[in-house]
Amino acid sequence: MNKPIVCQVNKTSINQHSAKLLCVSILSSFMLGACGGGYSSNQGSITPPTPTTPTSPTTPATEVAPEGSCSANQLIVAQSVTGNGDTATANTPTRVIDNDLDTFWLSSTTQANITIDLGSIYQVKEVRIAWQDGQSAPYRYDLSGSVSGNAFYDIATGLQTTGTTDLPESQSITATNLRHLKLTTNFNSGTDAGIREVFIFGCDLSGARQQVSTEFVLSTLGLDPNVPPSGNFDLLTWGLDNPEDNDNNGRSDRIQERELAAGFTNDFFYTGADGGMVFKAPIYAPKTSTNTSYARTELREMLRRGNTSISTQGPNLNNWVLGYQPEPTNPVGGVGGHLSATLAVNRVVEAGENYQIGRVIIGQIHAGDDEPIRLYYRKRPGHDLGYIYFAHEINGGDDTIRMVYGPEYTNQNNQPNFTSAPTIGIALNEVFSYEIIQQDARIDVLIRKGGLSAPIVGHQSIDMDALNSGYDVQGEWMYFKAGAYTGNNTGAQGDFFQVTFYELENSHD
Missing domain, CATH: 2.60.120.200 (Jelly Rolls)
Incomplete structure (x- = not known):
């Protein structure tokens, strides 16, 4: 309609203290695009309309992913992010983890990348990405991981979005233990790469409860x-x-x-x-x-x-x-x-x-x-x-x-x-x-x-x-x-x- x-x-x-016009912010960003894109949920995960089969991870000798496994698949709160590319001040890599789906990272550099630091080693099982202008054309990208943040090993290469929606698209991956997740764009020179938000799902190998600050000063309301x-x-x-x-x-x-x-x-x-x-x-x-x-x-x-x-x-x-x-x-x-x-x-x-x-x-x-x-x-x-x-x-x-x-x-x-x-x-x-x-x-x-x-x-x-x-x-x-x-x-x-x-x-x- x-x-x-x-x-x-x-x-x-x-x-x-901060009244938000939600129709302008989240409804105009998080819910933009073709929402009838064939999403469905299965055992708690979103399945993309046309899933891409990722390549099997390969680990170079310079760094080996640690062993271990855990059963949960929950959202992991990212700690920081870095990236390259000719980003403007308002479109820095931090936009992809700011929990604001109305902002985005933007770069026109060929094979631009962002690297997200989870703060400690997690087993990563799924990545959901909301692309800026994702309803206009498909985007191509690779995912790689690292424990140290220096040497990276492939997680999945040759991935491609559906090109039909701005909403988060899910990419299930082979469960991989890492601290740093890198996303590298595969675009032609001059093509803008824009990402609104990256959600990373998996579990804590230590079995500890994921601590998220609940401090909320009610008096400010x-x-x-x-x-x-x-x-x-x-x-x-x-x-x-x-x-x-x-x-x-x-x-x-x-x-x-x-x-x-x-x-x-x-x-x-x-x-x-x-x-x-x-x-x-x-x-x-x-x-x-x-x-x-x-x-x-x-x-x-x-x-x-x-x-x-x-x-x-x-x-x-x-x-x-x-x-x-x-x-x-x-x-x-x-x-x-x-x-x-x-x-x-x-x-x-x-x-x-x-x-x-x-x-x-x-x-x-x-x-x-x-x-x-x-x-x-x-x-x-x-x-x-x-x-x-x-x-x-x-x-x-x-x-x-x-x-x-x-x-x-x-x-x-x-x-x-x-x-x-x-x-x-x-x-x-x-x-x-x-x-x-x-x-x-x-x-x-x-x-x-x-x-x-x-x-x-x-x-x-x-x-x-x-x-x-x-x-x-x-x-x-x-x-x-x-x-x-x-x-x-x-x-x-x-x-x-x-x-x-x-x-x-x-x-x-």
Whole structure:
């Protein structure tokens, strides 16, 4: 669907120190290009549309890759980068690891290269590269590795991009132990080489937990602990599903936009001591409908912003449509969307049925009946760390599960390994951020430790065309949800989940 971009940004955190126009930055860079390029996920990795078969690694006598192996395949945080070529000041090699997909390294030097230092030796299994102007023509490049940073050995040569997308393209490689990864371009003289970002996946040979700084000064957001949530957040673009039934209609109460924005607060939705917006969700409470199995304290996106002449349901100005749906017959609130949040999960329910223990939904894209994305946090009893995954519900069908940040899959049903505690994840009360980005047929989820400017530590995506998800039809309509939607109805009486949000932004084209 080709439409002019009209950037509508609803910044739900009023006093942010660095409010970002996400339609201009990430949506205009990370999600540019042909999103229907045949991406699919398999066991947690993105498969490129036309994979290139890499050559087998060869190790020269001057340097030998160390032996050893590890099982995980997680994002490795790069420490530094160097490069050659006639780069401009604004397009230096550091742009490829700055976690900003709106910036890029650019060089017109023949066989220009960049070398990324991981800080210590890792086993590298996959490289994902987002190319500047990657939708215009294919790029050719080689990958090599080194332990010392001096002598390099080939990892894969003669690689080529699809030439159809600016989005990150994945290149699986033969698992190779290295500290320094070099990317060398193979262009004709005068051809510009531009790379937006390089994501390197693998595992730590030492078995140690990858340490990423979680320091995030919440006071810089200007949140006031002495006001209701609407004093810190713009809640006129949200309604609240409140786990009470004060009108005795057998369903949970919906607090509409104007009441919410006027200062609504209760025992389940209030401002915490640090100024965060607290969602407390008991597992036994009134539910939103008879078709719902679980209770919630959760915001529901309302693009009508209090204009009650617009219905809450249907493809209309209150809701939006996916980027690959047919042109809507009625005006809608947007095409595609971006939901970003900074939060901490404070409490999970650790009793009940095994498949329900410790899981809570913290963000959604909801359709009329099904959910293209349910984003989960889950922590098992006795584990220090929880993990983050999402479920993509086929329209009228079953869920497809994708891990975003946590343990590896262990079977064909994409179920995580519960036999041992994860070494990579998010602890209770640890501040982290998520972004859900929808454009064309693609949905991407990014996880950061700390605020929205912190390094990306997890990334996963799906292509709804490739999965035949069934949402590309007239009449479907979408809205974001955020908060604490319980995934447990078998735990102990009186138990509850609690999640605190510090930033929340929703935007649409």
